[in-house]
Amino acid sequence: MLYLVLLLGIALWSRFAEAITWDFDDGTTQGWAAKESGAVGGPAEFNLFLGQVKDGVWTIDMSPSVAGEKYPTPSVQLVSPTIGYDSGLFDRVRVRLRTVHHRPTVGSFWLAWTNEHNRTVPGRDPVRGSSNRFSLIGQAGFVYTTEWQEVGFTLPVSDGEVARGDREVWEGLLRDIRPGFSLDWGERGVSRSAAEVVGWLEIDWIELTGVEELLLGELAPPSVEYFHFEGVGLFAPPVFSPIAPGLGGPGFLMDLDGDGDLDLFSIWIGRGPGSDNPFINGWVMALNDGQGAFETVRTEELGWVTRVQSGDLTGDGTDEIVFATSDIAVWSIEPDLQIEVLTQLPDRRLVGLMDWDGDGAIELFSYHTVAAGRALEVWEVEHGEWTATPLVVAENHVPDRIGDFTGDGGLEVLWEPLSSEANTWIVMDLEAAPGEGDPLLEADMRNMPFARPLQVGDFDGDGQMDLLTAVEHNLFEGTKGLLLWRGQPTGSAEKTVLYDDRLFVRSRVVVHDLNGDGVDDWAFVGGDRASGIGVFV
Incomplete structure (x- = not known):
């Protein structure tokens, strides 16, 4: 009581x-x-x-x-x-x-x-x-x-x-x-x-x-370890441009109007009119004014979207927009900002956009459900015709992401377990299904209670696949803390705590060679309530 x-x-x-x-x-x-x-x-x-x-x-x-x-x-x-x-x-x-x-x-x-x-x-x-x-x-x-x-x-x-x-x-x-x-x-x-x-x-x-x-006597207040950000210097001061109602969602920069400046295409989430005040979703186009600020030129409501990405899928030198929900839709934005729907792929889930065959063009990877499990496929377009090439079918896993995780120029797939019975995150070569051949990484998810991989790759240069995950992920505060799971020659993974759950990770973790020294760097937005939010490199 x-x-x-x-x-x-x-x-x-x-x-x-x-x-x-x-x-x-x-x-x-x-x-x-x-x-x-x-x-x-x-x-x-x-x-x-x-x-x-x-x-x-x-x-x-x-x-x-x-x-x-x-x-x-x-x-x-x-x-x-x-x-x-x-x-x-x-x-x-x-x-x-x-x-x-x-x-x-x-x-x-x-x-x-x-x-x-x-x-x-x-x-x-x-x-x-x-x-x-x-x-x-x-x-x-x-x-x-x-x-x-x-x-x-x-x-x-x-x-x-x-x-x-x-x-x-x-x-x-x-x-x-x-x-x-x-x-x-x-x-x-x-x-x-x-x-x-x-x-x-x-x-x-x-x-x-x-x-x-x-x-027990006097207990000390818990220690507070602040994140001390450097302030303006590495990055230019931010410029805020109000462009749409509600909260921002997934988005990216691309040249929408063909003037050479990067413009913004983004999803937004807001509340609709009326007493029930329902959630609504929409997209917005905002053009760069040439000085780094953005001005809204078009916004519309749309159905729920889980992911949105961009890439030059047609090889015409301009990026297309890929929407992912329970289906996939590919849009082309014309210079007059009109939209052309290039294709719709029903009952498909987006895995990623990558150059599959090394020809410099971007292909679309998706999966769908078949009798034997989840079928990974790649879509190519030529003269306006979209064709799919089946790659592999997995019974107990679903493809989570695709990329060159080993740095050898080829593509690998990170497979997510469909149920607790599978219990493993597996990295395989592109056309090898989990359970067929030797995995590049096989990590027992029972040792990772909050493990939703943020990145995968050979981060320590030992030739073994590693996973970067959160310490935990909760419904309201999102991703907290960072763990590095170092792959071992036995196929298992050992845990190293990079940041504990006092760190809020407020963006995806970008892995890229930022300073040209040949070593990949990590960058993300994070912090805590007391210190504020900033950029970590």
Whole structure:
């Protein structure tokens, strides 16, 4: 059973021993971040509120949570750094706060947390349809004031077990805590401007403690290792060009209008009109103005797209666009920006675009389901006619990607297991099926619980295939951490942790010789909430 303790003004009980306390006295947020409370998943997880720390007080700008809203209700969720202690040590959370406003306001507060039982859906319940066993709903109708006040939560005693009937799961290794605050409800049905609601929230300190923790003495706050980015220098300053509604999706640069400048073609995801506010998808063409900025020239809605790529499939010197869903469609963009659909391949899944036969032209690799399994094929076009050449059929695996993984000029295929019975990621030569001949790599996926390969290749130059995977991948925060699985002569793979799960990987990992020294380099966008997001090379 969870209980609430609300402490206003002077604490009702003394802080008789030092708890884990984040007091912001060093001028930083000490690893904490703030985001809109209702924003979960994808880029929304990292649209963080701006703020500053001065004289040990963390001031958070609430304006992003109310911008453009007819009925603005400022809300915020604070996210702690990785804690890494056992949940059983703690039974209390307290926050000392105040609003910056001209009057008291009415709202609510709550607490969510992440431990080893919900790490795949941080702060939420992994069991669908269940009430959230990883959160505590606080007092509704709570009065926020402009004077310092304390909000406290008393948590259940950990018994070391997770049972089916548990109302709350405060067990195992504690990864983070997430206090949330809705600061200004206003009057129901009465519109108001963003200037009329609470604009800032100030945090004096946040405390996590418990009887067991106090018996151990003072536990140090978990260390925060910031990523220190170099700033402008290696890359030019970014130029932001608003080009489409919603959130950006897959896209690429290509010369759409034939003027020699790289233009942008991209997918976007947004919300449609109406009370049900459905998700909609679309594509956008944006032309380069010659100075590095982009201007939208055409955008349309379309059905759901899982992948979009580009390549010169026809050999005419211009790239075509390949859309992939449950089918594949190939478009040509004319200089007047009109679209010609070159072909549609029903019931096909895209594997990749590569030069198959060394003639300099790009071919399209796909697979489809046949009686014997998954059939890999390559499509070529000549004089407008598209023909497929069957390559190989696999019974228990599906082709994940294709490329020159060995650097010998040939093509190899990474095969993904279709079920837990197959259990292995396998790299084979292009026209060899898994189980036929010697694999270049055979990695047991049971040793890789979160292994979705980000890259494959011989990264250490020992002649063995290696895999680059995530430490974990969760629904809301995406890819976290990087693991290198080094292939061994026996066919197995040994794990090396490059970054632990404190790193968020926010892009694909590009493997390319960036400085011309003959050695492949890695580049990706990543970081964390406290450090910000930047480019890693």
